[in-house]
Amino acid sequence: MNYQRYIDWADDRIVDDSRKVVLAFLVVTLAFSAGLGNISTNAGTQQFTTGLPAEEAFEQVNTEFSPAFSADTGSTQLIQDGTNVLSKPAMLRMLRAQEKLEEHGELRVTSTSSAAAIVARELNPSATTTEAQIRTLERSTDSEVDAAVRRAADNPQFTGLLSNDFNRESASASATIGVVTHELPAGLSSGSGQGGTSPLTDIQRQAEFTVDATGAGSITVFGSGILAEEFSNVVFDSLILTVPAALVFILLFLSIAYRDLADMALGLAALFMAIVWTFGFMGLAGIPFSQMLIAVPPLLLAVGIDFGIHAVNRYREEREEGRDIGRSMRITTDQLLVAFGIVTGTTVIGFLANVSSDLPPIQDFGYVASVGIVFTFLIFGVFLPAAKVELDRLRDRYPIPTFSQRPLGSEGSKLSGVLRGGVVIAERAPVVFLLVVLVATAGAGMYATGISTSFSQDDFLPPEDNPDWIESLPEPFAPSEYTVTETTNFLDERFTSSQGGQVTIYVEGPMRQDDALEQIYRAGDDPPETFVREDGRADSTSIVTVITNRAERDPEFRALVARNDQNDNGVPDSNLEEIYDYLLSSSSRAQALDYITEDYRSARVTYQVEGDASDDAAAADAREVADRFRFEATATGSLVVFQAVSDVIFESAITSLAIALTGTAVFLLFIYWVIEGRPSLGLANVVPVVITVALLAGTMRYLGIPLNAITGTMLALTIGLGVDYSVHVVHRFADESHEAALVPALDRTVRGTGGALLGSMLTTVFGIGVLALAVFPAIGQFGILTALSIVYAFLTSLLVLPSVLVVWYRATNVWSGIGGLRDLGRRQTVAPGDDD
Structure with missing residues (x-):
């Protein structure tokens, strides 16, 4: 496939028509900005439960038995x-x-x-x-x-x-x-x-x-x-706290990475455009802003900062070689458009894997994040280089202040000596090192199998007591006064029925049928372990309870029940409609309608759950009891619904991880076959990503961070973010290996790309890590995990990947004959004008 002509066409537009490119992107930014005013918000837990059978049954219960709802x-x-x-x-x-x-x-x-x-x-x-x-x-x-x-x-x-x-x-x-x-x-x-x-x-x-x-x-x-x-306030307060802090860190590290005011301004403008395009698209597409989507801006910043630093750093490397503006940018974009394209493809696969979830907010997150990454690729792959060309041409004509233009990690610098640590290991003992890494990865993966899952309102609400430093912040950073968490904790402590102290069975069937009440009564026999027992039976409340209580106080009704109780257990077995009609015409009407509908077509039964029972065990036992009914019966209640969401989150995390990993591997095999004729490079590219995922999952269990509605996306996202770092190293190595031997190619790769990766890593880790300051707990956990995933991706790309490439190089050469595979489909990178 002759893809190079498309790259050459893009190079020409960026260099020769740079001003038109810049203007076109500014016009598109204005168009997307029109959608910003259309963004609505959607907060709370209800958005995650829509469509689940347990939740639909819960809605029916609330509608039919609770007039207040x-x-x-x-x-x-x-x-x-x-x-x-x-x-x-x-x-x-x-x-x-x-x-x-x-x-x-x-x-x-x-x-x-x-x-x-x-x-x-x-x-x-x-x-x-x-x-x-x-x-x-x-x-x-x-x-x-x-x-x-x-x-x-x-x-x-x-x-x-x-x-x-x-x-x-x-x-x-x-x-x-x-x-x-x-x-x-x-x-x-x-x-x-x-x-x-x-x-x-x-x-x-x-x-x-x-x-x-x-x-x-x-x-x-x-x-x-x-x-x-408060669901809405916690989102706003989290943004107010984290965005300014993120900007401070981003400005600090970008100033170190760029070391030039004008270049940094270009990078920030590109980041701003990526955010405007993404959120403008959301407004135009009618996608509401939810708690999940708070994570999108940091992800766009993570990829955008990486792209921006790589583009400017790679361009400076060529300028340092003495090439002019146009030729330097052609060489830069000729290489980086491919690298950015690979990163975008793999990142989109990682993010889109979340669309496989059954939870709409996670689907929206995967969709919006994927679109945002494509926008980021266009802005940093096309707009930023074109704007950089215009800027440097203006510098040649006007006295624009210029500071350091030296690339990060240039030869002879102290940083380059630190960055090449992975190359030193790869030279001396790559196989032994990889075996140690393999054992550590397997251990982390096994340990991670014990990671927990959760879904509750607490994931979306601030803690009962915020740290003193947050409470002492001045306006407009001072958070709202929160009371809900204190109230829900009080309800949880004092009331059995709140926050999961009971489960409900929603029964649908002809409740006039003679055995209807016996079904309800017998379902409480031999209760499961998580259910509270009373006289050897499940502690429950139902229409049977209402009948029993009324019979104790009303002699006439007691006689009616006795006449229709064939087995003398206090539960009527015949003429049930007459029993119900009596209740509904008495002072017990309101109580009866709490447990049976007026048309006698459905009923509900509530069972008390032991205080120390786990939610998953209680939900499973509720489903077991529901199966005892011959009528159609569904286990529901807030505990069962939230546990159902928790189960879906776990399934989504595993499914999206499998899709992301498989999709990324297939994509990398294909893309390296197309651009290098060496598909096995794609497998080498995946190795550090797998290690990063295992380390992150193990860290989640060690820190006690569960898979919840927000962090459940992290495993797939880690592939999308982690592959960013390894792609830059592998693609740069592939280019350098065309003109240099193995070790020199690795050395030039880690010095050039490694320096940009370090600047990107520090900026994004601190920029995203500030999410830990959020009063929204799940987003704080997300920020910590995202920062850790980037650190792991950086370390594995610079420490582990060189050894992987050495082993790959040796294995492929032994298999295909010395030099045989290296020449297959090799693409020569020649800058226009260098062939003479």
């Missing part, structure tokens, strides 16, 4: 804590807070409920309004209130609103939750909306102010609106 409604939680939230004064505070919220017209309150309201109705069944419930409690004695609490303890709805330490005998609990239901504007839901906020955000912030105004200081307002707001 039905269409066009939303709910707010009133979380109360204290010495005893079931004392008369504490319950009055809760009811007065409910009353104030009901009176606030803008809050669109349709109903409120709480443990205090249930106790008031125990005292006076006719107290159906909050005002009447307050009067009832005010007129009752403490002993009457305590007795009402003990009677209410038989009601699962009541106990479900109380903390784990509820004591029936002492009528006490340290925390409780009240629920306020709001009507939302038609067509809206309580989910996240544009900008990462929710229609409930303003409502819940107003509710917070109203509750505070009542003096109920022990009541915290919480809900999806506040959660969505």
Whole structure:
């Protein structure tokens, strides 16, 4: 394949039409900038769960059994804590807070409920309004209130609103939750909306102010609106903290790498253009900005900085040889367009591998990052060289300040002696060294098999307590005041049902069928290990529980149940529709509708899970119990949904890694066959990348960093980023070996390319490493891992790759005869004008 003519055409445009090229790229930048204003945001965990069977079942449960989550409604939680939230004064505070919220017209309150309201109705069944419930409690004695609490303890709805330490005998609990239901504007839901906020955000912030105004200081307002707001704030605050720090480090190391103000300005302008093109494309394509996409700018900076330093450094090498501007740039682009093309191809493969994920945000990430890398290739492969030609021609005509133009790692410099350490090893004992590396890589890979996976809201929220130095930052760097993590931790600690203390089985089938209730009852026999046991059965709540509780209090209903209970186990076996109709026409209607739909076509069963049970074990046991039903039954609940996402993340990480590694290897074999006639060079190119992936995966386990929604992309990304470094070394070596023997070719490679790689590595490691400062935990982990992957890629490319190339060179020459394979399809690099 005669690809050289295309490279020569690009060389001509860059050198001969440099001004037109620069103007064309500026026009395209203006066009893409129009899309920046169209970018919306999408934050939170909901974006990751869409489409999963467990999540779809969870949505059905929320829609059918929880009016607070039905269409066009939303709910707010009133979380109360204290010495005893079931004392008369504490319950009055809760009811007065409910009353104030009901009176606030803008809050669109349709109903409120709480443990205090249930106790008031125990005292006076006719107290159906909050005002009447307050009067009832005010007129009752403490002993009457305590007795009402003990009677209410038989009601699962009541106990479900109380903390784990509820004591029936002492009528006490340290925390409780009240629920306020709001009507939302038609067509809206309580989910996240544009900008990462929710229609409930303003409502819940107003509710917070109203509750505070009542003096109920022990009541915290919480809900999806506040959660969505903090999801959005954490993204913004992370960017505010990390972008300025990244700019400082990038400017510092670019000034060292370029050592010339005008050249550095060109590099920064190119980086800016890459970001504008990528995010402008997102706006024009309608792709929302999510937490995942925070990682895209650092990745573009990583590749762009590398390309920029290589282009300028390679050009300076030719200028130092005495060649003029045009000839130097032709030689530079003639070589680097191929190298950049290889890097772009392999990086795109690594990033696009994430499109294989079943999670839409990870798919968007792979897609946007791949498009961004292609843009980066065009800008740094075409625009930057053309702009550099224009700049140096202007320097010849005008007194533009010029500082050092000496290339990094030039011969005789101290840096070159350090860089050639890998060449020294390759000269003396390459085989022994590679065997040691092989053993270490295998060990790291085996160790990495124990890496964990996770998916939770904590991955997307700041820690409960930020470091003091973050809290003391001045505006505009000071982060928002975060409360959600503290609240969710409190719920996790005090309430069994929050944050994964229970699982739900969603049952679909004709619930009028005689054996319907027996199926629910028998599913609790011989419960799995992770389920809480009560009298040898699973601790569960269902329509069977509602029937049992009603039968204990209602003699007429008890007789009805007994007449239809053929095996005398307290569970009706016939005339179930009559049983349901009785419940729905009684005061137990609300409780019944929490567990069975009005059309008697579906039901839900909740099972309590042991506190020390792992999420994966509990989810697996929930699926096992669901399989016990003859009706269609699906295990769901937040614990099961999040575990399902965690499983998909792990599968995506392995699948994308396999696709990226295989795709990269095939691409490199093909491309080196095309450009060098030596496809086996592609295998040599892959070796340091495999080592880097193994080292990074082992490091993740050692540091306790799990595969989550963000870090789950790292293994495939490491291939995309790591191959960047090894491609530059291998391609430069291939070119140098045309004119020099093995060791001199390696020596010139590591001195020239190694210097540029070092500058690129330092700049990107510190520029991306600042993501560790983010208040968004998963992005902080991503920054640490990305920086480590670049360090590993740099070290393996300069320390391990020379030995790989020596062994490759010897093996191919032994196999094909001395010099035989080297001459196959060899491409001579000749600069125009040098052939005479």
